[in-house]
Structures are given as structure tokens and as C-alpha cells.
Amino acid sequence: MAKVRTLGIEEEFQIVDAETLELAFRAPELLRQLSTESYSAELQRSTVETNTEVVSTLDHMGLKLHGLRIRPAEMPMIGASLGTPRHDTSGRGWIHGR
Numbered sequence: 001m002a003k004v005r006t007l008g009i010e011e012e013f014q015i016v017d018a019e020t021l022e023l024a025f026r027a028p029e030l031l032r033q034l035s036t037e038s039y040s041a042e043l044q045r046s047t048v049e050t051n052t053e054v055v056s057t058l059d060h061m062g063l064k065l066h067g068l069r070i071r072p073a074e075m076p077m078i079g080a081s082l083g084t085p086r087h088d089t090s091g092r093g094w095i096h097g098r
Helices: 029-030 060-074
Strands: 012-018 040-041 047-051 079-082 086-088 093-095
Touching: 012 060, 029 040, 029 047, 047 060
Parallel strands: none
Antiparallel strands: 012 047, 012 079, 040 047, 086 093
């Protein structure tokens, strides 16, 4: 029997003030509005961590990451994630950059 490979991803987002673009130490405020199953605090009060569930395909992972990224982006603070991979839904797989 073939072993099924699984993966899960954590991403850390810096919270940035939309006007000054300085780090905003508002993670506790943001976390009160998010699910504790998918988001958690970090040591720095300007950082929020996302945690995906364990999945077995990259397509499923792409959907999970998109869902976790869109929720904080709707809040009145900017979540900045630099240098993380993103999924190309045209079927080419994971790509880096903007």
C-alpha cells in the first residue's frame, strides 16, 4: 500500500498600519476577530500566524491558504507576507514572487 503524503503550512503575517506603513502592535485585537482554529498569536504583538489543516494535495492547500489570507485582508489593517509561495491555479503549481 502506497504511503499518502500530507502537508500543512504555517505563515506569519506582520500587521502594518495602513497610513504610516509602520508595524502595528494590534495582533491581540485582530485575533479576537479570527478563528482560533486557524490563527494564533506569536511572541511579537505585530505578528499573526495562520495554520492550515493537514491536506494531501497542493490544490487543496492552495484553497486553504487563499481562505486564510483573505480574511485578515478584509480587516482595517494590512497583513503583509513577504517571500511566501503562492499557488498558480492555471495548473503550473507553486510559484514565488508577487
